[in-house]
Amino acid sequence: MDVIVCVKQIPDPETPAAAFKVDEAAMQVLPAQGISPVISPFDAQAVEAALRIKDASGDGTVNIISLGPDSARDAIKHSLAMGADEGYHLKDDAFEGGDAWTIALALSKAIQHLGVPDVLIFGRQAADWDQGTVGSIVAELLDLPSATVLRAVELSGDSITVSRVVADGFENIELSTPCVLTISNEFGDPRYPQLRQIMQAARKQVTELTAADLGLDASEVGSAGSRIQMHALFQPTSDVEVEIIEGDSPEEKAAGLVNALREAKIL
Amino acid sequence: MASILVFGESDDAGLTAPTLEMLGAASRLSGDLGGGVALALIGTALADAASAAGPAGADTVYTADSESFASYQTDSYLPVAQGIVEQDSPSVVLMSQSSMGRDLAPRLATRLGTAAIMDSLGLEVDGDRVKATRSCYGGNARQVVTVQTDPQVITVRPKSQDPLEADDARSPDVIAVDVAEPTLRARTTGKEQAESEGIRLEDAEIVVSGGRGLGGPEAFADLESLAGVLTAAVGSSRAACDLGWYPPSQQVGLTGTVVSPTLYVAIAISGASQHMAGCGGSKNIVAINKDPDAPIFSFSRFGIVDDYKKVLPALEAAFAEALD
Numbered sequence: 001m002d003v004i005v006c007v008k009q010i011p012d013p014e015t016p017a018a019a020f021k022v023d024e025a026a027m028q029v030l031p032a033q034g035i036s037p038v039i040s041p042f043d044a045q046a047v048e049a050a051l052r053i054k055d056a057s058g059d060g061t062v063n064i065i066s067l068g069p070d071s072a073r074d075a076i077k078h079s080l081a082m083g084a085d086e087g088y089h090l091k092d093d094a095f096e097g098g099d100a101w102t103i104a105l106a107l108s109k110a111i112q113h114l115g116v117p118d119v120l121i122f123g124r125q126a127a128d129w130d131q132g133t134v135g136s137i138v139a140e141l142l143d144l145p146s147a148t149v150l151r152a153v154e155l156s157g158d159s160i161t162v163s164r165v166v167a168d169g170f171e172n173i174e175l176s177t178p179c180v181l182t183i184s185n186e187f188g189d190p191r192y193p194q195l196r197q198i199m200q201a202a203r204k205q206v207t208e209l210t211a212a213d214l215g216l217d218a219s220e221v222g223s224a225g226s227r228i229q230m231h232a233l234f235q236p237t238s239d240v241e242v243e244i245i246e247g248d249s250p251e252e253k254a255a256g257l258v259n260a261l262r263e264a265k266i267l
Numbered sequence: 268m269a270s271i272l273v274f275g276e277s278d279d280a281g282l283t284a285p286t287l288e289m290l291g292a293a294s295r296l297s298g299d300l301g302g303g304v305a306l307a308l309i310g311t312a313l314a315d316a317a318s319a320a321g322p323a324g325a326d327t328v329y330t331a332d333s334e335s336f337a338s339y340q341t342d343s344y345l346p347v348a349q350g351i352v353e354q355d356s357p358s359v360v361l362m363s364q365s366s367m368g369r370d371l372a373p374r375l376a377t378r379l380g381t382a383a384i385m386d387s388l389g390l391e392v393d394g395d396r397v398k399a400t401r402s403c404y405g406g407n408a409r410q411v412v413t414v415q416t417d418p419q420v421i422t423v424r425p426k427s428q429d430p431l432e433a434d435d436a437r438s439p440d441v442i443a444v445d446v447a448e449p450t451l452r453a454r455t456t457g458k459e460q461a462e463s464e465g466i467r468l469e470d471a472e473i474v475v476s477g478g479r480g481l482g483g484p485e486a487f488a489d490l491e492s493l494a495g496v497l498t499a500a501v502g503s504s505r506a507a508c509d510l511g512w513y514p515p516s517q518q519v520g521l522t523g524t525v526v527s528p529t530l531y532v533a534i535a536i537s538g539a540s541q542h543m544a545g546c547g548g549s550k551n552i553v554a555i556n557k558d559p560d561a562p563i564f565s566f567s568r569f570g571i572v573d574d575y576k577k578v579l580p581a582l583e584a585a586f587a588e589a590l591d
Binding site: 015100151164172184189234249253261264 | 524
C-alpha cells in the first residue's frame with residue numbers, strides 16, 4: 001500500500017515559555033536561542049502511522065512532502081531516517097507568507113504530480129499555528145474521504161479502519177481508499193531514528209519542486225493567494241498574583257488553603 | 268438571508284451549551300453586521316432543539332432531520348451543510364470547535380471557495396469582517412485574523428462566548444431542508460464510550476487535575492478520592508495521558524478538553540502553555556507543586572509549594588471537614 005505523509009518543520013513546541021518571544025511588528029515568532037526547530041510532533045506520529053501501514057501491507061512506499069524554507073529539509077530527513085522512502089521539498093519564495101489554503105493547494109498539486117496514493121496522512125495540526133485544517137482542505141481538493149484526529153489506524157483488506165477521538169470517547173470508522181487521515185497525540189510515540197538510519201537518510205536525495213513545477217502561478221500561493229489575513233501576533237499576559245499558603249506542616253498548609261478558599265468565597 | 272449562520276449541535280438535553288453560546292455571539296455580532304441570525308441543525312429528532320432556538324437568539328432555523336444523521340460523518344454532513352449555506356447565503360458561518368466543527372469547518376469552507384479560522388477565543392466586527400482572536404504556538408501566543416473571502420467560516424471555542432438570556436417571546440421560522448441520501452465512502456462501525464464515569468469535565472464546577480509530576484498512574488486514585496469529597500471531575504495533563512496514566516478523554520489542554528470551572532486544582536502540573544490553553548479560563552486556579560518556579564503558579568490565585576504526596580491526604584481531610 002502506498003502512502004504519502006505531509007510534514008512540517010516548526011519551532012520546538014517544548015520551548016520553555018520563558019524563551020518564547022514574539023516580534024509583534026513583524027508578526028513573527030523569534031527563533032529561541034540554542035533550541036533547534038523540529039518536525040511537528042503530530043507529523044512524526046503521522047509518519048509512524050504510515051510506516052506501520054506499509055509494514056502491515058507487506059509492500060508499497062511511504063513518501064514524504066514538506067512545504068517550507070530550507071529548514072523543511074530537516075523534517076523530510078527526519079522522516080526518511082524513521083524509514084520513509086523518498087522526500088519531496090516544495091520550496092519557492094512564492095510560497096512565503098501563505099495560509100493553510102495556499103499550503104494545502106500546493107500540497108494537493110504535488111500529490112497529483114506524484115500520483116494520488118492509497119492513503120494520505122497528516123498530523124492533526126501543525127504545533128505552531130494550531131489551525132488543524134490542511135489535511136481536510138487537501139481531502140476536499142482531491143475529493144477524497146477523510147477521518148481526522150485519530151488515535152489508531154489499521155489496514156483491513158483494501159480498506160482502512162480507524163479510531164477517531166471524539167468528546168465522549170472514540171468512534172470506529174471504516175474508509176475506502178484512497179483516503180485522507182489526520183493523526184492525534186493519542187496515537188502514541190513515533191519510532192526514534194537510529195544513528196545508522198540517520199546516516200543513510202543523509203545520503204538520500206530530496207527532490208525540490210517549485211510553484212512552477214506544480215503548475216501554480218505566484219499569485220495563487222504565498223501571501224498573494226491567502227484567504228486568511230493576520231492583523232496581530234502577541235503574547236498573552238496573566239494578571240493574577242499568586243498567594244503562596246505557608247505553613248510548618250502539610251496539615252497547616254492544607255488547612256490554610258481551605259480557609260483561604262472559604263474567605264474568598266470560592267468554596 | 269441571515270448575516271450569521273450558526274451550525275448548532277444538540278443532544279438528549281436539547282441544544283448544547285456551545286450552541287447557545289454561539290447564538291449569543293451571533294446576536295451580538297449581527298447588531299454590527301446588520302441582518303439576522305440563523306441556526307442550522309443536522310441530526311435526528313430535532314423538533315425540541317429547534318423550538319428552543321428562538322428563545323436562544325435565532326431568527327430562522329434550518330433543520331436537516333434524518334436517521335442517517337444520527338452520528339456525525341464527513342461524507343453525510345458535508346453536502347447538506349453546503350446546501351444550507353447556499354440557501355441562506357450568510358456572510359459569516361459559525362461552528363463550535365467540537366469533534367464535528369473541527370472536521371466539517373475546513374472541508375465546508377474549501378467547498379464554498381473560502382477558508383476557516385479555527386478555535387476562536389474572541390470575535391469582534393471590523394467593517395464587514397469579523398476579527399477573530401485565537402491561540403497559537405501551543406497557547407504561547409495569540410493572533411488576530413480575518414477571513415478575506417466569503418462566507419467567513421469561524422469555529423468558536425466552547426465557553427469563550429456568553430449565551431443570551433432566554434426570551435420565550437421569540438419564535439423563529441423553521442425551515443425543513445430536503446435531505447438527499449449521500450454516497451458514503453466512510454462509515455461509522457461502532458462507538459466506544461470513554462471509561463471515565465462521574466461528572467463530565469466540561470460541566471464540572473470544580474476540576475481536580477494531575478500531571479507528570481504525580482510520578483505514576485496510581486496517584487490518580489488519590490485525585491479521584493479528593494474529587495469525590497469536592498464533587499469534582501478529574502482531569503489530566505497531556506503528558507500524563509500520553510504516558511497512559513489516565514484516559515485521553517480526561518485530557519485538559521489544547522488537544523483535549525477546554526474547561527472553565529469555578530475552581531481548578533492543579534496537582535503536580537508544571538503549567539505548560541498547551542495545558543494552560545485548556546484551563547486558563549478557570550475562574551480560580553489553585554496549584555500544588557514542589558517546584559516554586561513552576562509556571563503554573565503565575566496563573567494561580569493560591570498555591571502550596573510542597574510534595575503533593577504529603578499535602579493530598581491532609582487536604583482531603585481539611586476539605587471533608589469544611590464541607591461537612
